[in-house]
Amino acid sequence: MRTRGNAARRAIVVAALALMIPALGRADYIANIQLMYDGPQHFPHGERAYVNFDYHITAPEGARFQVLPYADGSPVFPYSWSGCPVIPAGTGSLCTWCSVPEGDAAVDQYYIAMVSTDWLTTYLEILLPVNYFFEENGIFDIQMSHRSPSWLAHGEQLIMDFQYGSDQLAGVRIEARPFHQGAMCSGYITSGSPVLPASGSASCSLTYPGGDIDLDQIRFRMYTADWVQLMEFFIPVDLHWRPYGISNITFDPSGPEGLILWEHLTATFDYHSDDPCRIWAHPYTDGGLTPGWATQDGGAIPAGAGILNRYCTVTSGDTWIDEIHLVMRRVDSSDLMLEVAVPARFHYGEHAVRTIQFDPPDPAILTHDERVETTFDYSTTEPGGVRVFNLPFSDGSPCPAYAVSGSPLYPTGEGSGDNDFRITSGEEYVDQLRYHMTDAYQTETLYEIFLDTRYWYGSSGAFTAAPETPPAAVVLGPNYPNPFNPTTTIPVTLAEARHVTLRVFDLRGRLVDTLADGILAAGTHALPFRAAALPSGVYLYTLDAGGERRTGRMVLLK
Numbered sequence: 001m002r003t004r005g006n007a008a009r010r011a012i013v014v015a016a017l018a019l020m021i022p023a024l025g026r027a028d029y030i031a032n033i034q035l036m037y038d039g040p041q042h043f044p045h046g047e048r049a050y051v052n053f054d055y056h057i058t059a060p061e062g063a064r065f066q067v068l069p070y071a072d073g074s075p076v077f078p079y080s081w082s083g084c085p086v087i088p089a090g091t092g093s094l095c096t097w098c099s100v101p102e103g104d105a106a107v108d109q110y111y112i113a114m115v116s117t118d119w120l121t122t123y124l125e126i127l128l129p130v131n132y133f134f135e136e137n138g139i140f141d142i143q144m145s146h147r148s149p150s151w152l153a154h155g156e157q158l159i160m161d162f163q164y165g166s167d168q169l170a171g172v173r174i175e176a177r178p179f180h181q182g183a184m185c186s187g188y189i190t191s192g193s194p195v196l197p198a199s200g201s202a203s204c205s206l207t208y209p210g211g212d213i214d215l216d217q218i219r220f221r222m223y224t225a226d227w228v229q230l231m232e233f234f235i236p237v238d239l240h241w242r243p244y245g246i247s248n249i250t251f252d253p254s255g256p257e258g259l260i261l262w263e264h265l266t267a268t269f270d271y272h273s274d275d276p277c278r279i280w281a282h283p284y285t286d287g288g289l290t291p292g293w294a295t296q297d298g299g300a301i302p303a304g305a306g307i308l309n310r311y312c313t314v315t316s317g318d319t320w321i322d323e324i325h326l327v328m329r330r331v332d333s334s335d336l337m338l339e340v341a342v343p344a345r346f347h348y349g350e351h352a353v354r355t356i357q358f359d360p361p362d363p364a365i366l367t368h369d370e371r372v373e374t375t376f377d378y379s380t381t382e383p384g385g386v387r388v389f390n391l392p393f394s395d396g397s398p399c400p401a402y403a404v405s406g407s408p409l410y411p412t413g414e415g416s417g418d419n420d421f422r423i424t425s426g427e428e429y430v431d432q433l434r435y436h437m438t439d440a441y442q443t444e445t446l447y448e449i450f451l452d453t454r455y456w457y458g459s460s461g462a463f464t465a466a467p468e469t470p471p472a473a474v475v476l477g478p479n480y481p482n483p484f485n486p487t488t489t490i491p492v493t494l495a496e497a498r499h500v501t502l503r504v505f506d507l508r509g510r511l512v513d514t515l516a517d518g519i520l521a522a523g524t525h526a527l528p529f530r531a532a533a534l535p536s537g538v539y540l541y542t543l544d545a546g547g548e549r550r551t552g553r554m555v556l557l558k
Contacts, residue, residue, distance in 0.1 A: 028063075029056045030114060030124050031364030032093075037141055040131040040547050042233055044138035044165030044199065046080075048097040051110060051128075054360050055092060056370070062086045063114050063123060067098045069134075070109035070127065073510035076100055086117050100134035107132040124365055129542065131549060137166040137230045139174065139220050146247045148238035151340050153245030153272035153305075157207045160218070165199035170225045172196055176204040179217040179234065181496055187211055195225045213241040216473070217546070236473075236547050244338045245272035245305075246279070246326050256345035258352030258449060260379045261292075264311040265346055267324055272305040276331040281310040284323040284341070290348075292316035300331050314348035321346045351380045351447040353388055353435045363454035366423075369403075372455060373420045376435070378410060380447075384440040385409045392421045393432040393450070395555075401425045409440055423457035430455040474498070476543045476550035479529070483555040486532040490515065490541055490552070493524045501544045502527060512539060531556050 036050035069076040081098035113125040145159035173193040191205040278298030283290040295312040328338040387407035405419040437447040477491035502516040
């Protein structure tokens with residue numbers, strides 16, 4: 001079996017543009033970079049935007065770190081940041097921040113660097129895309145009571161908690177309104193908009209008493225105390241209101257993941273029903289029930305609200321599950337009350353390598369010979385035992401200058417193991433790691449899976465996150481051809497008309513070209529990129545559409 005999937009890990013759901021300048025003989029890294037605030041954020045002046053990362057410093061005298069806000073490839077001025085004392089040699093973690101104290105700034109990158117103690121030598125540096133706005137007034141860190149996708153019962157409230165700040169000494173008003181396909185949805189009930197202090201934390205609520213309602217955006221607005229508008233922005237959601245509710249759905253394991261036949265895949269969710277009911281979890285593949293499927297009994301559930309677990313499984317074959325349907329019926333199993341479909345990615349078969357963990361976690365920049373250690377669990381029915389190997393890949397092929405650990409013989413059944421990989425020379429971006437399981441004599445491949453990774457070895461590179469299943473509303477396809485000279489095409493697919501910006505950057509984060517900046521109709525658009533005047537190299541293209549961002553990587557070879 002040959003499968004390709006995303007690693008079941010979430011560091012930051014962004015792409016990173018990186019440049020690394022290693023010192024000879026060093027073995028440093030900056031890894032596991034995580035933003036405290038994901039997605040678009042609208043900060044008031046002076047608000048600190050934090051970033052956390054792991055590091056390894058080999059210089060005996062230690063090192064320092066610097067973080068700067070960038071816009072359109074250049075530092076934003078003025079700025080403020082946390083500063084950094086001398087960090088001793090060794091391994092550790094650091095939380096740092098930067099901010100913009102005045103002026104309107106659209107910060108699209110964070111510059112993070114490891115430098116010498118005298119600030120004169122740069123050991124590592126990385127440009128990390130962000131989507132931050134700094135203005136006089138801001139609303140940020142929005143937390144919703146129901147994760148997308150969710151189906152809420154009529155009268156069930158969506159609670160939105162947030163932080164805010166403004167320059168209005170008399171206070172402000174903040175409202176949230178529901179939208180679908182660019183229009184406000186009528187019939188809603190929301191909390192009022194009382195006068196709030198100039199800064200602090202607050203919440204809004206939203207519900208529908210009836211009707212089949214679908215939301216794809218929520219609009220936030222801030223007003224002065226006497227209703228003069230100060231700011232407005234939209235955030236994407238996937239929320240619905242129906243007579244009955246199933247919401248906040250999670251899976252255990254979280255996926256993508258490999259499972260053994262008959263192993264349980266458990267869905268945990270909130271439910272809300274005014275009538276007694278039963279609820280099942282059904283696995284789907286390519287639009288139909290997965291062959292060999294089985295499910296837990298729906299059970300008799302009294303009217304009310306609560307939290308439930310329901311499992312399903314596959315009993316035979318070798319197959320992927322791509323959706324889980326949660327089905328609510330009346331307690332006598334007659335009428336269908338609600339059926340919801342949630343994207344999923346799980347493989348069922350007789351062998352599996354899973355729960356793979358990386359140390360240091362990606363995204364990361366590393367000097368040559370710095371090891372990435374991995375641990376995993378495995379399951380197999382192979383009578384003579386198995387061996388498990390990994391292999392770093394770049395652009396669909398094994399990296400040319402790699403070194404990996406071997407494999408002992410693992411016994412039949414279930415167990416755990418570990419191995420590692422490293423790049424010994426050259427400039428390599430490890431964008432996938434292949435895990436494969438063989439029989440004891442390595443004559444037959446029993447299981448194979450490709451995990452998306454973001455590790456760079458060498459002097460320059462591009463990082464691409466392993467995103468969760470992207471919303472179908474916005475799809476940025478891979479450019480073709482790739483590599484190219486001098487023209488390539490970048491496909492963009494939209495479920496509905498949106499304002500779209502498609503830009504191309506070099507590896508230092510400098511804007512090379514803007515291919516689209518305006519409203520595109522629903523459908524697929526083929527946007528050409530002409531690079532006759534550009535030098536050979538790796539370029540990044542970034543699509544911004546309705547608060548969502550997608551990034552791709554292409555290679556110009558002349």
